[in-house]
Amino acid sequence: MADTILIVEDNETLRAGIRVSLEESGYGIQEAATGEEAIKKLEVDSFHAVVSDIKLGDLTGVDILKKAKEVNIRTEVILMTAYATVETAIQALRLGAFDYIQKPFELEHLKHRVRTALKMGKMRGELEFYRKASYQNALESGALVAESRGMKDILSVIRKVGPTPATVLITGETGTGKELLATLLHFGSTRSSGPLVKVNCAALHENLLESELFGHERGAFTGAEKQRIGRFEQADKGTIFLDEIGDMSPTTQSKVLRVLQEQEFERLGSSGKSIRVDVRVVAATNRDLRVEVKEGRFRQDLFFRLNVVNLRVPSLKERHEDILPLARFFLNQYSVEFKKKVTGFSPVAIEKMRSYLWPGNVRELQNTIERAVLLCDDEVIQQENLTMEAAPGEGEMTWGETLNLEKLEREGIIRALQTTRGVQKEAAQLLGISPRVLNYKIQILNIDWKIYRNSVA
Template structure:
């Protein structure tokens, strides 16, 4: 069965040109000249890749992206625009657009991106399939990893906490599998199709860690030549795993606390503009934080 591609473009000449190229490449092609028509087709006909303009007469291409992901999170979306802005690009990537192509473009470039999107979509589906198998096996009543009574108790707790929105702190000595437990919590939750982002808080200096977590604006500091999306934004709708959180400075802890309480933060150099996210936090440490607080 041929891979199915939906083209959403109100410029008829461009739409027909893309369709002919995709037809010749062997794809099953659908067309829509408006956002409303595109949504109708997304709701009624299967699709693997959507190629959509950003500026449509009746709708924004980002709305098409949202709808495609709502219908089927495995649909890959390629956005086209003649009016590229940093804000639109960031929004598109946060919503998991596969690519963002500026007009005019070579048709071969678009065909290459469609092929890559299909390949990546299949790989992502396989990874998610095996991750779910791994999660079920790890948490199964007869799993080898749960032979000891202590481990069975831990996995029992994970079974209960994974489907909830609760923030989780995992404590234990280095090498005891804290990252694996964090992954099991993520893949056992409703967020399992969204990113699982890992950060080692002990591996970076305080200033570098803040940039890593929250990102920075262009010109925020010497060497910041372009906007950088931080780990919290990358983990939007998913889970962020903060390993060795006990090594984080009080200043950075305060900023993380704001994310926990308000689900928002500011990029370095942002002049007070907040970024909203929907992120679950799972943290781990090899330290006794109660003793650390007293000291």
Template sequence: MADSAWPILLVDDDPAVLDGLASLLERRGYEVHRASSAAEARAEIERSRPPVGLIDLHLQDGDGIELVQAMREIEPDSAAIIITGEGSVEAAVKAMQGGAFDFVEKPVSPDRLCPVLERAVQFTRFRRQAADMRSELSQLGQTPLIGNSPAMEEVRKRIAQIVRTRSTTTLILGESGTGKELVARAVHHGSVRRKARFVAVNCAALSESLLEAELFGYEKGAFTGAAQGGKMGLFEAANKGTIFLDEIGEMPLELQAKLLRVLEEKRIKRVGGIDDISIDVRVVASTNRDLQREVEAGTFRLDLFYRLNVMTIRMPALRERLEDVPVLANYFLAEFAREFQKTLRGFSDGALTALQSYSYPGNVRELRNIIEHAAIVAPGPIVDRSHLMIESDASRPRRGRIQLELPDVQLATAERELIFYVLEQTGGNRRRTAELLGINRSTLYAKLKQYELTGQTEGRKHVRSRARSSS
């Protein structure tokens, strides 16, 4: 069934065809705008800016392709379907090259027309949603949070509650690639702090000493290699604004204690300094770890957890909101079409089915990569299943129960063996390994170095323990 009262421009200079098609479309719930000539069609395009058109190729006073181009000049994300003569392959090709979304042959069959029309409506609806999101947040300089699923509506609801406060600490939970930094930016840009800086730091990307210097700054001579005049830290740089502590679960315990003091006293002390510096900043933190389990394991401070966990936002995995995949995919496709200067108007039914059937271990980040690849390889204008770099879920390493045989019960031993096991299962693919482990690549690289696993991706000579998959 059609979207409720979705506007469609219907153009044909044969009264019988015009009446017949109009009756069919109206019965299916569309809002039909009729035009019996090219002149009438142009006037209707300027007046109502229709998102979808069904246009006869040959009109007595004009050419259908010119009308397609007129629609796209006024409404760039419109979709026009050309009606061609029976067996007119050359005309169909010409229409597609001229910017048509698709074509149908005369005599028009409802069985052929309706699926094509529904795809065109879906395409324009997704493009309009994406455009509205871009417009809504373009002044804020951020990528919109895309999706209308209940899970994303809950995320927006939580953001709306948080931005009404000035300094409430926020903890964002979710797997890698779900868009946690976008949520942090939305909190900043929606609050009274929007005119000050938003500063992001990845706690997993730096060593403890470097992270401390980055966060709190340092004085002249604080350590070997310190800048002559010292350096302002990120907390100072974010004063009056927001600091985003990404992957807070990776922060060393000693540094956690110093962060706790900052949250409690609203003051920082530079490395090598003696004076306290007052700060006014909202702290937003994120993690893909279960911090309560980290507290139980002794790797995360309970008091810091309570300080951070004032307001929590859980970002859903993409597999939990597959209904958002089409609008996300079309948003990314439009983005890459502009970047690559290609005409890409949407996805075939097979491509959309494949996109909505995949589980996305890498979440939205993986979907974006898939669409970027498709935008490069697709000749246009429609992305087909063959253009999608999607492997079947069955071909990926199993996510069931994993049994590890360990020489001891130390947490570090278990972590080392699990990382090596997943590396073996992925053939040494570090990006995929990080996705399956639920950590970002910088964290994985740090752990590979920590456990001396660098370069050991295809077996090892001295295996202290063996991991195997069990059902």
């Protein structure tokens, strides 16, 4: 069944244009030319989303928002506004609107925001369901936020390989969410009712790691006063997640290889008795294991055994589309946790998050939002509430980054507007273009130049 959308706009030409555009995308559309008509439709039918002008003859977009949320809290509302009503739009965000778009706008931009709103609504519904089931811990930190192509591809692979016994190697920078993907793999498998055992291979010395993984018999070494069951044994009929496997010593690597090949091992200090287990192995590393193999630090045969399915998790700077949805997810999470009524981000704060490179990836974004919610005194997080921890220059956008032309243009224009505090003539001089060209680019890229009037560069 198609998602249903109510369009509320008193300009007949614009309303018709929006209707045609959204119908082409397969949505079910209803229209209202007045606020009163929209209220009546909301009382009769349930909508997945509402796209409403803020300035209506009889009512306002805020009135429509309140009614939509009163009827169905899950209805996502996007408001259309002119420059003169940005303050009202911000108030609407505080009241629960998903987003707002400034007139004039491209219909493609509106369609993208509608798609994003509907996906976020579906994710909220999924999260409410899974919090009551075994997926709770896997989904709490927002792994299902996947607006970017890279993350969509990863989740597609997880859905395919999750139910199989295949060994999976997850690679990527620190803080990208490798452990969470391992959890999703486990709960999406036929082993989901079995244990999920997690081991950080970099956190323990070689001898301690062997004892941790394989267990030991009483008296196996000084201090071994009783028998210990190892993590592989604990993970029988389930999944073991070996994090930072690239830090494992060659001796331990050979023992892990045996488990993968034969599904058996021996406890330290045993008399040769082998223990058989049925364990799926999911491993992760932030190292390039091919380089480690080439330089003799990692066994090639173990690498081949682990690399049956490889999931490369993109860094956050590679998944630019996910930054704001993730930020909103963490905002909701910590607002509840800290019992604070923080409902959104200011436009300047949003631009700051979008233009930052996040060298610490999702973990840094999560920590930044947690700190911002904790210290924020207002209902909306401002630019000054967002304190990033990167070393000087590390988180700044550089022209050497692999970005598309639109992102480079957008970043350059934003930096110029920040430097000149929103004075377009001066920003155009900095960019080496005419004010007319700059104004055209601002409209095309949907940049709100007025928010930089009082900003600090």
